[in-house]
Amino acid sequence: MILHDLISYEVLRVIWWGLLGVLLIGFALTDGFDMGVGALLPFVGKTDVERRVAINTVGPVWEGNQVWFIVGGASIFAAWPPLYAVSFSGFYLAMFVILAALIVRPVAFKYRSKRDDPRWRSSWDWALFAGGAVPALLFGVAVGNVIQGVPFYFTDDLHTIYEGAWYMKFIGLLDPFSLLAGVVSLAMLVMHGGAWLTLKAEGAVQTRARRIGSIAALIAVGAYVLAGVWMAVGMEGYRLVGEYVTNGPSNPLHFEVERSASWLTAYADRPWIAIAPLMGIGGGLLTFLGLRAGREVSTLLVSKMAILGVISSVGLTMFPFIMPSSSDPQSSLTVWNSSSSHLTLFVMLVATVIFMPLILIYTAWVYKVLWGKVTEADVSDSSSSAY
Amino acid sequence: MEFGIVELSRLQFAVTAMYHFLFVPLTLGLSVLVAIMETVYVMTSRPIWRQMTKFWGLLFGINFALGVATGITMEFQFGMNWSYYSHYVGDIFGAPLAMEGLMAFFLEATFVGLFFFGWDKLSKVAHLVVAWLVAIGSNFSALWILIANGWMQNPVGAEFNPMTMRMEMTDFFAVLFNEVAQAKFVHTVSAGYVTASVFVIGVSAWYLLKGRHIELARRSITVGAAFGLASAFSVVLLGDESGYSATHSQKMKLAAIEAMWETHDAPAPFNLVGIPDQEARETRYAIEIPWAMGLIGTRSLTTEIPGINDLVANAEERIRSGLVAYEALLEVRENREATDPAVTATFEEHSADLGFAFLLKRYVENPLDASEAQIVAAANDTVPTVWPLFWAFRIMVGLGFGFIATMAYFFYRASFKGMRFPRPALHLAVWMIPAPWIAAELGWFVAEYGRQPWTVDGVLPTAMSVSALSMTEVALTLAGFVLFYTVLFIVEMGLMLKYIRKGPFEDVEETEAWNAHHHARLAGRPTADAASQSDLKPAE
Structure with a gap:
């Protein structure tokens, strides 16, 4: 096969760096409101019927939304194998907690309504709460760790060694900056869940969702700005030094890395990337206003804009770094040293170009079929198949 | 273990x-x-x-x-x-x-x-x-x-x-x-x-x-x-x-499933039942179906299926070849800017067996330090x-x-x-x-x-x-x-x-109404054989 030479290795790497962002953002935009609704569930629904309304706003779509996460994970495996190997084994216990939360969530959606017993239902409500809030928090914590660098190194034959005691793979992750990043992520998804419920629910559920969502929007913006200030004044960044090739073999040990004064020097080098944090902050504030004003469709759109801005700001600020190593900077994973082979990236790109538009089309069709509010009458109808 | x-x-x-x-x-x-x-x-x-x-x-x-x-x-x-x-x-x-x-x-x-x-x-x-x-x-x-x-x-x-x-x-x-x-x-x-x-x-x-x-x-x-x-x-x-x-x-998986220790003249028999003995490398009390294994495995009467013992001998050879690859690999990695083409050629010749050298990692940190006994043990591990x-x-x-x-x-x-x-x-x-x-x-x-x-x-x-x-x-x-x-x-x-x-939610009224409607429609037709028609698609 010579076809893959049509696109240079370097360009393919940048494309896949972008696609990684697309998948993570796709996950946050879609499954994000499912997790937000889960985290909001005990607070927006006081009665069983109200909770069922909230659950059924996401009932028919959460399953498809969750696939963004699965495909995100699989694409990291396929396109960035060292990143997959280092991060999943490095954040071992945290990954287990996320897995546990994500396993319990499908089951809770499906099984909650299958018995009338109030204790049964309230147990599953807490499962849905944890299934939404815990991953939302931990995803942010993971990003916080990645921004600061993670203590790992490669041996000569590229075994990954994560330094520190085993329990540090969980409690070691919970440093103040990472927790702040966790707050950004949790508050952002709660805001998004609030915006979704504003669109899909009415009455008391909607009122509560608007109130809590608007508070979450302010917290998200505040914590995000604080994290930015922290990165400006109190944190070193990383940079590649010496001569390096951007289309060479994926081996981190062929590169030289050292600490830089700050990640935010990227904004001096590439001022245009400032659009990302501006979208994040602006989107968050507009979501706050939209929720207060009771706007429905436009609030969900600005909430999406906020998420898009916040997540892409992380990637754009760190480029070309993907996962720096704090204990052995030379082992840091970058766009240039941790991708799959030229051929694999090309094959995967072809598959993505064919299937991603199809996915977007049929997903849009499903949302269109399900358009409209979920009401108390809908879930009370005994013949309906609602959760 | x-x-x-x-x-x-x-x-x-x-x-x-x-x-x-x-x-x-x-x-x-x-x-x-x-x-x-x-x-x-x-x-x-x-x-x-x-x-x-x-x-x-x-x-x-x-x-x-x-x-x-x-x-x-x-x-x-x-x-x-x-x-x-x-x-x-x-x-x-x-x-x-x-x-x-x-x-x-x-x-x-x-x-x-x-x-x-x-x-x-x-x-x-x-x-x-x-x-x-x-x-x-x-x-x-x-x-x-x-x-x-x-x-x-x-x-x-x-x-x-x-x-x-x-x-x-x-x-x-x-x-x-x-x-x-x-x-x-x-x-x-x-x-x-x-x-x-x-x-x-x-x-x-x-x-x-x-x-x-x-x-x-x-x-x-x-x-x-x-x-x-x-x-x-x-x-x-x-x-x-x-x-x-x-x-x-x-081949090894097939031979193990079949508990076929020795290579048998084609077409090999199929052990219907038996008691495989790993230590002695034999299957006791085997009841064989003649030719069956050869037919299933090769769809021919003349192709041999290798037994476990021969496969182990083959694995031992591949470990030795893998060690050559491993040694060359270290050298290639060491001098990646200017590798000796001879070394590269050696590596490429043996690289298909590299994995077999890794079998020795169970016994020694560096496969090149493995003793003869360890090579034999590693070959046996492939069973x-x-x-x-x-x-x-x-x-x-x-x-x-x-x-x-x-x-x-x-x-x-x-x-x-x-x-x-x-x-x-x-x-x-x-x-x-x-x-x-x-x-x-x-x-x-x-x-x-x-x-x-x-x-x-x-x-x-x-x-x-x-x-x-x-x-x-x-x-x-x-x-x-x-x-x-x-x-x-x-x-x-x-x-x-x-x-x-x-059980299923059977809407009896709906079913009966449908049946009644359906039979009425069929009754209106000239064909008397309504029973055999009841499964046909009704005219809309």
Whole structure:
């Protein structure tokens, strides 16, 4: 096969760096409101019927939304194998907690309504709460760790060694900056869940969702700005030094890395990337206003804009770094040293170009079929198949 | 054998994978059966077929939730517990997993919600399309997963890159059309169809025994038996196809399943039963079927199938060749700016055996320091423990033939005896419900345990594939999974039984109204043979 030479290795790497962002953002935009609704569930629904309304706003779509996460994970495996190997084994216990939360969530959606017993239902409500809030928090914590660098190194034959005691793979992750990043992520998804419920629910559920969502929007913006200030004044960044090739073999040990004064020097080098944090902050504030004003469709759109801005700001600020190593900077994973082979990236790109538009089309069709509010009458109808 | 991080990680993988596969076969098969039932409904408009679709669809949904939930673990476990594996073969192995998500899982998961929630929101035909998309998505999912798994059994279309210290894809279509993967795919989905058929027949038989839901149960058995019979033939035939492809790709697994220690003159006999003795390298009390093995394995009377002893001798040679590759590799890596072309040539000549040198890592840090005894020991390590494979395989095959017989019998009664089934047969059908699960789990056991000591056959030993984790971590997560999965399993079984006991929602009024209307219409026709026409599509 010579076809893959049509696109240079370097360009393919940048494309896949972008696609990684697309998948993570796709996950946050879609499954994000499912997790937000889960985290909001005990607070927006006081009665069983109200909770069922909230659950059924996401009932028919959460399953498809969750696939963004699965495909995100699989694409990291396929396109960035060292990143997959280092991060999943490095954040071992945290990954287990996320897995546990994500396993319990499908089951809770499906099984909650299958018995009338109030204790049964309230147990599953807490499962849905944890299934939404815990991953939302931990995803942010993971990003916080990645921004600061993670203590790992490669041996000569590229075994990954994560330094520190085993329990540090969980409690070691919970440093103040990472927790702040966790707050950004949790508050952002709660805001998004609030915006979704504003669109899909009415009455008391909607009122509560608007109130809590608007508070979450302010917290998200505040914590995000604080994290930015922290990165400006109190944190070193990383940079590649010496001569390096951007289309060479994926081996981190062929590169030289050292600490830089700050990640935010990227904004001096590439001022245009400032659009990302501006979208994040602006989107968050507009979501706050939209929720207060009771706007429905436009609030969900600005909430999406906020998420898009916040997540892409992380990637754009760190480029070309993907996962720096704090204990052995030379082992840091970058766009240039941790991708799959030229051929694999090309094959995967072809598959993505064919299937991603199809996915977007049929997903849009499903949302269109399900358009409209979920009401108390809908879930009370005994013949309906609602959760 | 010492029980270390490798064994614990393997145990965790086995537990989570086998647990996942409790739900997968039913998802594969029931999605198709439900779509078939809904097709009949759309073609005939008979309410009973919609009720069947909804009822079996409900059980499908309960099962599907756990299949999805436990599948997430599988997707992430490679990176968590098998990070060197992920690094070493991610370039090839990751691609089919990502394709599975893009092509299949998105389809299945996006439409499954609409299947349950869309009854009132979609036209009949649109809803039918949704049901089929769910079924197609589920089955395509299996295709990609088995392409990934097939590559572990028969790693084609890839070569080792000394610069990146990993396997890299050289030919995507070789990976895609890997003969092992294709045979495994049809074998696995057929096993899923058999599972769903046995499930549907068993549950329906229970209703008939209780005198409940007669109409629904009889029709369900008819659909299940027809579908199940075809699938049972397919599962056995494609199992045979897997065996045939194993003859050239996985000789050791085949010899171990067969407990064939010595190479036999062609055509080799098949050991029907016997007691394999690993120490003495012989099979005691073997009852042989002459020629059978040669015919199954090679489809010829003249091709030899190598026995275990010869394969071990071959492995020893490959270890020695692998050591040459390993030594050259170190040199290539050392001088990557200016490698001596002679060294590169040596490496390339021997690189296919590099994985065999890694087998020595169990004994020495640097394979080049291995003693003669260690090389011999490592060659012996390429023999998996024979007796579990020998027996697991035979029980699986026995069950496979049992499914063909049962399905043929129910198909005969359903087609030619007016859907009337004797009570002993119904009892048998109920008791048979667990059998396809046992067969499926044994099948995976044979496939994966038979591949040991490799994760990727001949390329990467299992012992080298693990993450650098502590025992505590893996033990903690293993305990977590076991606890968690046990609770979920109890909840799932409870719900399944509850909804089976509760039975389908039969709208009697609707059914009777439809029948009355239908008969009135038929009565208006000149043909008197109304009974035989009652299944035909009514004129709109």
